[in-house]
Structures are given as C-alpha cells and as structure tokens.
Amino acid sequence: MVSESDIEHIAELADIGISKDEVPEFTTQFNAILDYFEVLDTVQGESAPAAGITNVFREDEPRPCLSQEAALANAGSTENGFIKAPRVM
Amino acid sequence: MAGTLDFSPDDRYNAFITTCLEVPFGDGALAGTAVAVKDNISTTGIRTTCGSRILEDYVPPYDAHVVELLREKGAAIVGKTNMDEFGMGTTTETSAFGPVRNPVDPTRVPGGSSGGSAAAVAAGFVPMALGTDTGGSIRCPAAFCGIVGLKPTYGRVSRYGLVAYANSLEQIGPMARTVEDASRLMSVIARYDPRDSTMLDRPYDHRPSADIAGLRIGIPEEYFGEGVDPRVAETVRDAIGILEGLGADTVPVSIPGMRHALAAYYVICTSEASSNLARFDGVRYGPAVDTRKTWHEAYQELRHERFGAEVRRRIMLGTFALSAGYAGRYYAKAQVARRNIRQDFERALRDADIIAGPTMPTVAFRLGEKTDPLSMYLSDILTVPANLAGIPAISVPCGRVDGLPVGLQLMGRQFEDERVVDAAFAYEQEVGA
DSSP states (O other): OOOHHHHHHHHHHHTOOOOGGGHHHHHHHHHHHHHHHGGGGGOOSOOOOOSSOOOOOOOOOOOOOOOHHHHHTTOSOEETTEEOOOBOO | OOEEEEOOOOOTTOOEEEEOSEEEEOSSTTTTOEEEEETTBOBTTBOOOTTOGGGTTOOOSSOOHHHHHHHHTTOEEEEEEOOSGGGOOSSSOSOTTOOOOBTTBTTBOOOSSSHHHHHHHHTTSOSEEEEEESSSTTHHHHHHHTOEEEEOOTTSSOOTTBOOSOTTTOEEEEEESSHHHHHHHHHHHOOOOTTSTTOOOOOOOOOOOOOOTTOEEEEEGGGSSTTSOHHHHHHHHHHHHHHHHTTOEEEEEOOTTHHHHHHHHHHHHHHHHHHHGGGOSSSSSSSOOOTTSBHHHHHHHHHHHHSOHHHHHHHHHHHHHTSTTTTIIIIIHHHHHHHHHHHHHHHHHHHOSEEEEESSSSSOOBTTOOOSHHHHHHTTTTTHHHHHHTOOEEEEEEEEETTEEEEEEEEESTTOHHHHHHHHHHHHHHHTO
C-alpha cells in the first residue's frame, strides 16, 4: 500500500508534476494496481543470466550525423547554435 | 510508375492525426500504394506526435528505417495515424487528439494502441498500415476492427526511428485487410539495419502458402479460461476446427507462467517507460520551457501540462517499481517471470508448431466503457505473453460475436513468422475472407 504522501514523493522523483486534487485518485488507482502486482510474490525461480544472447559492438568511429541546424530545429529555445535549458543550480 | 497520389479521405473515425494531401511516390514493389504510418514512427518532414501534446509540433529530421524502406519501394506515405498517447492504452482513447472510432461500429473503440492504423485499414482509406506492438497494440486493434495484424519476432524489424516506449518488448509490424498484404508489407520492412543493435539479419522473403497439412497446433487451456467471453472462445475453437479440416492436428499445451504474465508485463513496460520518457523535457524538442525557472520546476510544469494521465501514471508506476527497496520485489521478480514464460513457450513449441487462441478475451468495448486503469490492463492478458517471449504472433479475423469481429491469434517459434502467416493465410483462404 502506498499513501498519498508516497504518491507525491514518487511524482517528485519522476519529475511529472502532480496537483493536490489529483493525488487521491492516483493513490487509489496505484494501490489497486500494486495489489494486482502481488501475484509476483509467488514467482518461482531465481534470476539467471540470459543464455544464447551476445552483445553487439561496433568501432567508435565518426559517422555522418545530423547537421547542427537539423539537430536544433525542434528545440524551443536556442542561442548561438546551442540549446538553451533552464538553470540546473 | 513514379507519380503523385492524391489523398483526401473523409476521416469520420479520427483515424489520422496528420494526412498528406498530395503524396509523391517512386518505383518499386509498393509503387503508388497508400500506406499509413503510426504516429510514433519517425517521418522526415511530417510531424510525429506519438498522440501526445508534448510532441505536438515535433517534426523529425530523419526517417525511421522502416520508413526509408517504404519510400525505397515506392510506397506513398499518406498520413500518420492516431494512437494511444505513447502507445499506452488498449482503446486509443488516451490520445491527446481525441479517440478513434471503430469503423465496424462507431460507438465502439477500435482497440489500441494502433487504433488509428487499424481504423484506416478497416475503413478502406488505405490497404495497409504500420503499427507497433508492445503488449498487443497491433493485434488488439486488428481483432477489434476485423483486419489482419502481425507482431513480428523481436529483432526482425528495425526499431531505429521508433519513439521508444518499452524497448525490450516492442516491434513495428504490418496491418492489412488480407494476410497476403500484411505479408507483402512485412517483406518490405523486415530488412537488417545495424542501427538497431537488438536486430538479427533474418530478412523476411515469403509468399504465403495455404498448405498446412500435418501442422501441429497447440491449444493452451489458459487462453480459453476465466475472463474469456465464452462466445469468443467458441468462435475461436470453430476457427481452429477449420484448420483441422485442412489437415492440421491439435495438441493440448500449457503455459503455466500465464498467471504472472500481466503483472510482469506491466512492471517491465512501465519501468522501461519511466526511463525512456525522461527525455521529454521540452529542451531538445517540444515547446519552449521557461529558462528562468529551475530545471525541476520547468520540467515538472511542462510534463504535468503536456502528458496525459495514463502516461503520468505509467511513468510513476515504473519509477516506483525501480526505486530503492522495491526493485527486488517488482522489477527483478518480473524478469524471472518473463524468463519462465519464455521457457513455457519453448516447451510448448516443441510439442506444437504453432499455438492458437483468441487475440482478445472480448469483442470491442464501448467508447468510455473502460474508465479504471486496472480493468483496461486486464484485457491485455492474451497478447502480452508473445511480447514477453519475443515470439511472432498474428491476429486474423475469424467471425463475429454480437456483430463485432473476433480475432484468431496464432503464435509461433522465434523467427518463424512465415509459419504463423501461412496458417493465417490457410484459414483466410478457406473461409473466403
């Protein structure tokens, strides 16, 4: 079971934003889903590395890529050929 | 052969988010064939929204591999189809661009999440379309709209240029009115692409054959049990009877891991989604964010405003399932359950060549009928196992209940897409679809 304050905490971790009036419904729905997930407690077996699968590697060589103009075309704010982002600190 | 195709459908089902009125096309196997593309597959110069407000104005600067292949073969890409937001839904009602209506009965949903592609095909706007299938999103709408839909083996079609939702589960696949057209589209899109590192070089070059004499069809009891409308089960059993009449044999098989399939699926897909959708921050694409605010403020505000409730719910569920203290109970267990299910299918597919069952437990729901998320999730129970196992699965129309289409689902061994296509073709030819 998760509480309403857990839901607010998860929304904060997930950076999705949640308004006060949405919290009760999200909490109820979340708990119904988590109740259903409890069936996973009965899963038998230990995790084992996947067999028969190998990683696919390639050389780290420069290859053609998007032009700067194309790469910036969808950005909401740009400045001098760079993407402008909100401040982090 | 090259030319221009005029395309102006009366889109009364809201199947399209974007339509292209005059479409130039080239020479090739699909020259001049109108093909609709689900709106989570990148198309240079044509906006690609994923059914979301957050990508409302996003115009990709590159084509997905499957789109390059379509263009090379002369297909006319006539539009981008409506879908559940980021593929998260079973009805196409979570689209930010409004729900799609089922052409068979416009008071019903077309299924989802590739509901726009299914409706466009079922309404006759296009002969074929691309969908994507993470947990049933090609097969469910194919079943509900009475068309054919194939989820290829994982690794057979490149995901390069597909906007990711749950990478380890999803595949792009063909949807069409006939098995032959679905197979034709599959032979265009299943070509090796080194840009998708989960791909294997197993091109699909196949013409369907209706000869299924001696084919062993596994019937899993779990696909005909609780939660499946008995009339749907009966219709599907009758369809299997027709395959027997064509010389196939049936054998009982069992997929005991089915009891964990749905929970495992929702833990895995939401976990992958919580990571994948973190990229939608409004910085590199999307509407401009207020750069005077702090990162978290601006980010949360944008995502609250631009993501729909189901997308936010799934991001939160995945965040929770991966969080410290819970990852062992949810994510790790789900991976074990997934491996068990894959082994169940491997075992069953030693006694049988293909496995048959219904695609969906019911016929199409009424618009607005599924309001509670969990009850919506439960309707995916028969489709998610093929995604967890990575095996090919096709849905072919096999009759009606209450005037609404029912889909026969045929699943096969990894990389034996040809075999499920043949069985579907044999059925379709026999009943004269």
